[in-house]
Amino acid sequence: MSDEVALLVNPAAGRGRGARAGRRAAAALSEAGVPFRVLAGRDVREAGDLAAESVESGARALVVVGGDGMAHLGLQALGGADTPLGIIPAGTGNDLARALGLPLKDAAAAAAVVAGGVEREIDLGRTDGQWFAGVVAAGFDARVNDRVNRMRWPKGPRRYDVATFAELGVFRPIEYHIELDDEVLETEAMLVAVGNVPSYGGGLRITPEAEPDNGLFDVLIVAPVSRMTLVRAFNRVRRGTHLTYPFVSVHRAGRVKLDAPGITAYVDGERLGPLPRIFDLVPRAQRVYVPVAR
Known part of the structure; x- marks a missing residue:
């Protein structure tokens, strides 16, 4: 398993908030000494493929920057694997992040949660091969x-x-x-x-x-x-x-x-x-x- 965290960014999330949140999260992870690699697909399909590849290659964690749709995409990439999910809220909904008590408007604080490494096991729903959390x-x-x-x-x-x-x-x-x-x-x-x-x-x-x-x-x-x-x-x-x-x-x-x-x-x-x-x-x-x- 790699020591690197895969940081999956949706630049379009929240009308550009995703790109800004991604930069702040990257800076906070770097300051905390957490090795990471930024993933940014040109579209949803490519982003999903990049996320799945990072999980298959043994990334320490998958951290998504965006809203509930981005978390949903991350769950498909994880596919029930034993790789933790981190969320940097930057969408319009952020309901999974809200349920987990994550900072909703502070990307650096949300990245600090990832760096802190405290984990919780949560239930997921499944329908026709798709995972969901909400x-x-x-x-x-x-x-x-x-x-x-x-x-x-x-x-x-x-x-x-x-x-x-x-x-x-x-x-x-x-x-x-x-x-x-x-x-x-x-x-x-x-x-x-x-x-x-x-x-x-x-x-x-x-x-x-x-x-x-x-x-x-x-x-x-x-x-x-x-x-x-x-x-x-x-x-x-x-x-x-x-x-x-x-x-x-x-x-x-x-x-x-x-x-x-x-x-x-x-x-x-x-x-x-x-x-x-x-x-x-x-x-x-x-x-x-x-x-x-x-």
Whole structure:
């Protein structure tokens, strides 16, 4: 195994924050005496190939600079290998980094976490050969993502606001077939979210009680409600206080099968593909660098 850390940078992350964060992380690792090699692909495919090659060649760790999409790419490269993952948050979401307690706006401090070498084993999800760490969106939230991907205006976070209100105008409850380990549910719902961590979308605490090392997914189901009630519920999601609503239920399971007509699933900010899908929780599948416990 090499002593070198592979530092995978996404220059486009966070509208250029990735490049700046990469430079700061590199300087901090150098100052801490951590040997590293910078990897920067011209596109996602090349970045993934470079990351996989570094893991196969025995890099001491894979450290990704970017958001949840970059962490997702890193997980595919690691593929369940015994190589730790480090994260330098520089994206728009950073929900895995948030769940791990990493510094979100200080690349040098995040690099110091890597240099500190404290590790934690976390669970990962797996579906059709893909690894993931975050929350699967598979309902109203997924439809909003579909709409965002078709939009050219406006730019930035406001695009999600516009897409949300546009989708509210046409959205109808969805018929789901849900299997939670040995339990089967046939139900209508506004959305189903499968969470390994508490939040998605940059701090929306959709599954606020999810823990990335308890061996189970939190599966949140929102029963059919009026559009205005759904809006009010979403206004409470950032604080994670929506679980008190009677139309919100949470289940826990290690294997989840979801099927619903016309629904595309998203996770870690990435498009997974249409349902049906099976999501398996793999306990303690990945070592990650975390701050020293206080």
